[in-house]
Structures are given as structure tokens and as C-alpha cells.
Amino acid sequence: MIVLLAAALAGTTPIDDGAPPQPVAGSPAASAPAVTAPAAPAIAPAVSSIPEQAPARAPDGQILPVIVLPTVTPVAANDTAAETQPADEGAIVVNARRGPPPGDPVIALNKVTFAATQAVDRAVIGPAAKAYGSIVPAPIRTGFRHFFTNLTEPVIALNFLLQLKPGKAAETLGRFAINSTIGVGGLLDVAVAKPFKLPYRRNGFGYTLAYYGVGPGPFLFVPLVGPTTLRDVIGLGLDRAFLPAIVGGPLRSPAYVTGSFVVRSLNDRLDDDRRIQAMRKAGDPYLAAKEGYLAARQEQIDELKGHKHKEKAAPAPDAQTPPAAVNPAAPAPAPTGPATTGPAHAPDGQVLPPIVLPAPAPAATPAAAPATTTP
Template structure:
């Protein structure tokens, strides 16, 4: 079994059980009777048929965040500066450029794919491994996409909302992004070694803590003011994904034929 296959299986192992468990527990999500027209239509519009199960996962994640992730993130903020955290974010973003390049190619956005390639080459060398972002300064700003958005441009529907254990807000379509991101990294092209494996895990952990640190205030504000934080996070996630997809759809830089592309619902 190749290293790529092992990584792919490991990545799938993170998401497939969660999806299977959500499907198996779907019987717990009971829709209002169709005779209750208003309630039934509202339930359908939410596209959250697994809401009872999703809320269980949300509550578990919330406890893990309250007693572990948030304290770690607060300690991290205490011992670092905003500048350091920005560089950590740039480094993590640079590691994701090859995956973005592949997704842009699959979407038919070859110019964006070229931008991602240039960004990776420039920032990995002149930017010292991506710690700095000189590519933006010379006219190659970061553009974002992922495999979930790529599937959307192919016409794959979003599917029901999911709140995945450990990962948080997602959907059936977007959950496919996790294994793709896992193995579409520069580390996969390097020879396997214990040191490289340790580096990968360390980078992932640092990225998670750094991201959580940047979200301390927004998350605290939502929890303090929202009547239903679960519903608020669900709404914000959907708005964010819809905005990202709209930006991709509106880009006027497609240079490849539209063989398969259909707007997703």
C-alpha cells in the first residue's frame, strides 16, 4: 500500500464514520407532520433533517471547546503577538495552495490555478516556506476554493446540513473536502519519514489552535447574544458557503470549456 493510499484511508477514516453515524441516526430526526403545513415547510427549508443528532454533536463539540480548545487558544494568544499569528496563518495557507490549484483546475479556472501555483512557488522560496506572503505584494493575491465548492460548480447539491464531531458545521457535499485536503498537501510528494509525519501532525495542531485563537471574540459574542447558538452557527456557515460559491460563479476568467459545469442549488 502506497503512502498516498494510507493517507487517503486515514483521511476517509476521519469523515466516513461521522457520515455513516449521522445517516444511521437519521431516524432520530422526526419531521413535523405534513398536515402542519407551516411547520413542515419551515423544517424543509432548513434542510437539517438530522437536527436532533446534529445538536448532540454540537453540544459535545461545545464542551470540548469550552474546556480544552478555548483555554489552549487563550494561552496561545497570551504568549504570541498578532504578527506571529498572522505568519502562522500564512504558513498554513501556503500549504493549502496545491490543493486550491487542483480544485481551480477542476473548476475550469486555469488563471486562478496559475495564481495558486505562482503563490506557492514564490511564498515557499522568497517567503521562507510561506511564513511571509510576498506573492500578494507582486500582484498574486490569495483566492480561495476547496473540493466542496468544486463539487458545487459541477452541480452536486449541498445535501443536508451536518454538524460533524470535532470538525463542526458542514454538509454532505462539503464533508468530501476533508479527505481531499488531507492528502493533497506538499508533504505527500515527499518521501515518507517519521520526522515528516510528526511535522504534519504538529502543523495541523498549530493551525487549529491559531484558527481558534482568531475566533475567540466572534464565538464568545455569538454564545453570549444568540438565543440559539446552534441555529446561528448553521446560518452563518450557510451564508459563508453561499457567498464563496457566488464569488466563484461570478469570476470571469474561465478558459476551459464548460463540459460539466452546472450551478448547484
């Protein structure tokens, strides 16, 4: 009764189990618009448990809705690494190289040019070079070769000067002067023989670039030039343009330029016939031509820098001191057959037949002295 009386005086009804109070008719709260509590947010199905909170009350006595926060599942730090790792740690992963090989970025274009050049060589240049070699006598072909080589001597001397080698530059200019006068305009290479003994040395702007550390750049297979590199193409262009730009005159005429190019090309094709045939017999002719050129070029550059390629030979034993590996107590067994030497080369390059040396007779061991007995 006391509770009902207090509720009537307050204008409200009793509250049961935390339910919101209901306004009494005629009270001020009944005339106010009803306040609808916002609906609780939906709970994600991933949430396994929701913490329970006690109902909160507003300052005016109304009970506020319970705010439910979804449980955040922690992510392990190594989950990303676990996803990137292969399922089978013992599996062998093979990463294939994609793209061109190092040093040959335009290998696709080079192979097309190489195939086209070989086709033209088989059909035109090779037969023309053989016809040229059969028609023109060898002394005349050699004279042409000496003449065009002599015209390169000023360029070679200039590059020796650029490489700070004045001695070799002076020798090259001496060769040019001797062969241009005594050698009948360079048709004869008299400077290489006695009493001058001035050998021909290769050099050019491509050598100078390499001498000062310029790399070869990408490998190229250029028509009418063959295997080369970007550095050597630039050097060759400077070599061919230097003398005509300075001397001028007939060296610039189209007749001389065309005729000299044809004669040099035919001579070079005859000289390189064996190398070309060996290259075509290789498993990969393109790779053989590429590696052969790069190896020969690197050897020339190393020789220019003073790094000569020498074969490592076993040192000869001292004649006065016997080798330490020989044990005097155990003499080597005598040979049972004739000794045969390897093929020797004559001065003209021909291979001589092997020389058979007679086998030395084994030394007779002294017979043991008969045992003497004392009477």
C-alpha cells in the same frame, strides 16, 4: 255435486284460497314422500317495504313458495366525501410539520454534537487558545498561519484547473513559488504585496463539486471540524489527503500531522473568537451557527461562479442634468442645524469620530422693489 264428483274421479280434494292440494288416501300421491317447502329467508330489519308477488306454480301443479328479495338501499355517491369533510367548513385546520427541518435531517444528533463541542470549547479549547495567544507572539502566529496556508496552494491551483480557470491556476502557482522561495518557505506572504500583487484565493474540492452543481447535502456538525455539509466534508477530506499522498515524506509523519492540526486549530480559534461569542449570545446558538455557515459558504460559491453579492446603492444624479424630482419653483428649506456624517473607518479598521459640518447660511432673498407711483 259436479265439483265433488270431478274431484273424486281425479283423486284430490278441492283447493281453497290457493292452499296446496292434499292427497287422497289410496292415491299415488299419498304414497309419495311429502315435499316440504323451504322456509322463506329472514327479512333484514332495514327493509322498509317488500314487493308482493303472485304465487308461482310448478309444472306438476304444485304451488312454489314466494321468493322475497330484500330491498337494497342506494348509497349516494357523495356520502364518502361528506364523511371526510369536517363538520364546520369555517374551522381552521392547522397541520403541524413533523420530522426534521429541510436540509437538516439529523438535527437531533447535530444538536448533541454541538452542545458537546461547546462544552469542550469552554473547558479546554478556548482557554488553550487564549494561553497560546498570550505566550506566542503575534508575528510567529502569523508566520505559522502563512506556512500552512502556503501548503494549500497546489490544491487550490489544481481545483482552478478542474474549473477551467487556467489564469487563476497560474497565479496560484506563482504565489506558491514566490512564497516558498522569497517568503522563507511560506512564513511570509510576499506575493500579495508589490510588485507581485497576487492575492490569496480560497478553493478546494468542495468548491469544485459545488461549481458543477453538486448540492450541499445534509447539514452536519462534526467534532473538530464544526458546522459543515456532507459535500464539504468530502471536499475537505480530499484537500487534506491530496498533498500528503503526492509529496509524502514528512507530511505523512504523525508528529507533523498532529502538530500542524493543533497549531491550525489554535490559530483558527483565536481568529473566530468574536464570531463564537456573538453566536453564543444569539437566541438559538445552534441555528445561528448553522445559518451563518450556510450563508457564508453560499456567498463563496456564488463568488466563484461570478455572481458577486453587491449592495444596491442609489444611482448618483448626473451633474449636468438636475434630478427630475427637484422642482425649481419650490427650493428645499435650508437646514436648521449642523450636518453630521456617519462613522467612517480608517484603513486599519478603527472607527473615526463623526465629522460635524457647519450648516450653510440660508441665502438672503432679494427685497422687493418699492412700488413707484406716477404723478
